[in-house]
Amino acid sequence: MNIDDPKLTAYALDELNESERSAIARATADSPEVQRFVADTQDLARALRSQYRLELQRELISREKLTAIHGDAFWSQAGPLGIAALIAVMAVVGAVVFSSNQSRISAPTGLPLSRDLAGDHAKQFAPVEAEDAARSSQNEKFEADAGPYAFTGERPFVSVMSRPRASVPLVVNSASYLDVRRSIDAGLLPPRESVRIEGMINHFPYEYPQPTTGEPISLNLDVVTCPWEPTHRLVRIGLKGHQNVPVRADSRIEVEFNPRRVASYRLIGYDRPLSMRLFR
Amino acid sequence: MRSGRTAKREEFEEIVHRFEIPLFQYAQRITGDRELARDVVQETFVKFQRNGALRREEEPATWLFTVCRNAALNVCRKERRMIYVDEEAIEARESEQPMPFDQLEQKEATGFLLRIVGTLPPRQQEVIQLKFQNDLSYQQIAEIMQTTANNVGVLLHTALKTLRERYGQVAGDFIPFKPKPSE
Numbered sequence: 001m002n003i004d005d006p007k008l009t010a011y012a013l014d015e016l017n018e019s020e021r022s023a024i025a026r027a028t029a030d031s032p033e034v035q036r037f038v039a040d041t042q043d044l045a046r047a048l049r050s051q052y053r054l055e056l057q058r059e060l061i062s063r064e065k066l067t068a069i070h071g072d073a074f075w076s077q078a079g080p081l082g083i084a085a086l087i088a089v090m091a092v093v094g095a096v097v098f099s100s101n102q103s104r105i106s107a108p109t110g111l112p113l114s115r116d117l118a119g120d121h122a123k124q125f126a127p128v129e130a131e132d133a134a135r136s137s138q139n140e141k142f143e144a145d146a147g148p149y150a151f152t153g154e155r156p157f158v159s160v161m162s163r164p165r166a167s168v169p170l171v172v173n174s175a176s177y178l179d180v181r182r183s184i185d186a187g188l189l190p191p192r193e194s195v196r197i198e199g200m201i202n203h204f205p206y207e208y209p210q211p212t213t214g215e216p217i218s219l220n221l222d223v224v225t226c227p228w229e230p231t232h233r234l235v236r237i238g239l240k241g242h243q244n245v246p247v248r249a250d251s252r253i254e255v256e257f258n259p260r261r262v263a264s265y266r267l268i269g270y271d272r273p274l275s276m277r278l279f280r
Numbered sequence: 281m282r283s284g285r286t287a288k289r290e291e292f293e294e295i296v297h298r299f300e301i302p303l304f305q306y307a308q309r310i311t312g313d314r315e316l317a318r319d320v321v322q323e324t325f326v327k328f329q330r331n332g333a334l335r336r337e338e339e340p341a342t343w344l345f346t347v348c349r350n351a352a353l354n355v356c357r358k359e360r361r362m363i364y365v366d367e368e369a370i371e372a373r374e375s376e377q378p379m380p381f382d383q384l385e386q387k388e389a390t391g392f393l394l395r396i397v398g399t400l401p402p403r404q405q406e407v408i409q410l411k412f413q414n415d416l417s418y419q420q421i422a423e424i425m426q427t428t429a430n431n432v433g434v435l436l437h438t439a440l441k442t443l444r445e446r447y448g449q450v451a452g453d454f455i456p457f458k459p460k461p462s463e
Contacts, residue, residue: 004437004441005437006430006433006434006436006437006438007433008437009433009436009437009440010418010433010437013411013436015417015418015433040444041440044440044443044444044447045412045440047393048393048394048397048408048412049412049413049415051393051394052394052409052412052413055305055394055413056301056302056305056413059301059304059305060301173358174315174316174319178315178316181315182315203319205323205351205354205355205358
């Protein structure tokens with residue numbers, strides 16, 4: 001029997017059934033080379049097991065404590081988040097602030113409203129670019145300390161009549177979230193500049209449905225009454241891409257609001273320029 | 281007398297205790313990042329609990345490693361901004377391995393054998409880890425890696441052969457693979 005036969009390794013590792021094992025034992029009984037191979041393989045297996053055990057012990061001793069995974073409080077809070085997953089989420093506040101007559105959105109939450117959000121108007125207007133926030137005149141005062149995470153302040157509300165379209169990059173990464181977590185784990189408040197709201201949302205996976213056949217992405221829309229301002233609505237737009245469809249790294253999502261339904265809006269997050277370190 | 285809830289909780293904690301670090305190390309190998317691996321393991325246990333896996337009587341290892349692997353691959357896809365990362369792409373990470381074999385020098389150091397494992401192609405590393413860290417069978421590994429038991433056998437055979445050769449190159453004359461008395 002050839003020592004290049006994977007069956008011999010399986011035999012050495014006791015992965016064969018009784019009849020196969022007996023057959024190989026008979027076939028190799030008078031081959032010192034094969035017997036040495038089997039013994040070497042078993043020695044190697046023992047050494048590997050031993051080293052993995054040592055590695056586990058080292059990890060036990062030296063590792064940081066994984067996020068506390070014991071206790072009901074943890075499960076009740078982190079469970080829903082932990083399940084999440086996905087490619088990209090954009091959070092947008094669609095709010096009515098300029099006209100009290102328009103403050104009640106009559107459409108029920110869910111997809112019907114999603115269609116209303118996309119109007120036929122104002123295609124001539126340039127979209128609000130999420131990364132342009134730092135260049136907005138209303139945010140200029142925040143630019144003085146521009147650094148990798150230059151804090152530019154919250155995005156302002158934007159009139160849908162003047163800017164019906166909002167656009168955000170389809171870039172998902174966890175750098176900001178992980179920075180924040182590392183700081184908290186170390187018992188420190190995270191640097192204000194490192195907290196990117198979109199990073200806190202996009203870090204988690206969400207169980208959005210896979211796109212249907214022929215569609216590159218699935219669109220998932222949630223609309224709820226804003227908890228801190230009942231006349232506003234919070235809108236979350238979740239996209240899940242098909243796993244086999246590559247998407248350019250500089251792709252953007254563009255959302256168009258219908259000015260008949262929404263007076264103004266502001267993006268949540270996306271208020272700091274992306275730093276190069278986020279593109280790992 | 282313990283309530284059913286308490287018993288389940290203890291059983292769950294025992295499973296967490298038993299698999300937490302092996303899953304963490306498995307996820308870390310796939311994602312290449314400790315922080316992301318932490319999340320992958322957390323997600324795996326959340327799913328485990330939610331799926332009522334505690335009620336099942338079968339060995340949870342296959343289920344846990346499968347879910348962990350899928351979650352880790354999802355993280356790879358996500359972090360690469362929707363660029364699909366398939367098996368071959370992960371295989372291609374071999375060229376990014378931080379420790380090319382010819383740079384290994386501390387042959388006597390503890391864990392040296394595992395450092396040689398770190399120079400193998402990723403799928404070979406994966407079978408080695410699942411087999412010798414977690415004592416899973418060919419069939420269980422095949423289910424986790426979505427392949428056949430035969431293919432697992434070939435991967436393992438090839439990996440062990442390469443390990444033996446590389447270890448022999450640096451180990452010189454001393455008898456390879458004999459555990460030291462202190463171990």
